[in-house]
Amino acid sequence: MSATRPSAARRPPYAVCAGTCAGTILLLTACGNTSETAAGTHEVRAAATASAGVAGPQATWDRVRTAPGPYAPRVRPLEIPALGPRTRGEIPADARQALVITGDSYGSSLSTAVLYTRDDPTVGWRAATDRWPAHNALNGWTDEHWEGDLRTPVGVYGLTAAGGRFEPPETAFPYEQRPEFAVSGEGFDGETLEGSFDYVVAVDYNRVSGASPLDPERPLGQERGGGIWIHVDHDGPTQGCISLPKDRMRELLRILDPEKKPVVVMGDVEALER
Incomplete structure (x- = not known):
């Protein structure tokens, strides 16, 4: 088988x-x-x-x-141009107006001015005016101002009071009209000083904030100078003040708003870049 x-x-x-x-x-x-x-x-x-x-x-x-949506880059608020980190850091956080005075150089009496506003913190600073011609002190600028040095102090200072010989334009800024805002004589270039104090804005350097521009008190002492104003230009260098053309002074007074805590940022171009 x-x-x-x-x-x-x-x-x-x-x-x-x-x-x-x-x-x-x-x-x-x-x-x-x-x-x-x-x-x-x-x-x-x-x-x-x-x-x-x-x-x-x-x-x-x-x-x-x-999946994540399209990439949206963070937009930083605009800064005031030509200011360095140190100068920007001196501008108070609550300031929403800044008049920037930029001197041509350390020893020059020629400068320019632009008013910036910061109405929306998310947007940042924007220019509210054109660039205006201006003068500063005969000998230029200084980081340490002393009486009679004929220099304008560098720094960031409050703007809290104004006045003048003439009635102001419509403005919300504190303003006093008094005949004491009068001046005569000649400037360093032989120009007349008459009318220089028709409109003034006091710079809060060595003075009591909010007091009259004519207030004589000097918290740092008389030897540190004072009476630093922004006033009407007389076509020449100043003793320590900033001067603007008369129509620009009127425009400045119209725009300044005490609710926006205005300041002046001033110095020669190299100082402001620090």
Whole structure:
């Protein structure tokens, strides 16, 4: 009798789909009813693709929903140009008006002026006027002002009072009209000084803030000088003040607002860049 080949062991019905773990799960799931089959197949396929490192439809959608939006760069508020970090740091945080006087050089009596406003802190400083011509002291500027040195003090100072011989333009700024705002004589270039104090704004250097521009008190002592004003230009250097053309003085008075805590930022160009 010839040997016969032993018959192969009968494999269970589910063995036809045996192989990977995912395949076994698929077949077992398919043994349910038809409605469960579609949902189960979707879940098994998602699990299988996820196990293979491939994102399924839901994972892809989750990434889309959680993906960051377009990059929006942070916009910094505008700064007053040509001022260095030290000078900017001296401007009070609550100041919203700044008259910037920039001298041509340390020893020059020629300068320019621009009024800046900061009505919206998120926007920053913006120029509220054109650039105005101006004069400062005969000998230029100084970081340490003394009586009679014929220099204008560098720094940031409050503007809290104004006055003059003439009635002011419409203004919210404290202003006193008095005949004592009178001057005569000649300037350093032989020009007449008459009318220089028709309009003045006191600079809070060595004076009591808010007092009359004519107030004689000097908190730092008389030897440190005082009476530093912004006044009408007389076409020549000053003894320590800042001078602007008459129409610019009127414009300045119209714009200055005590609620905006105005200051003057003044110095030669190199000093202001510090």
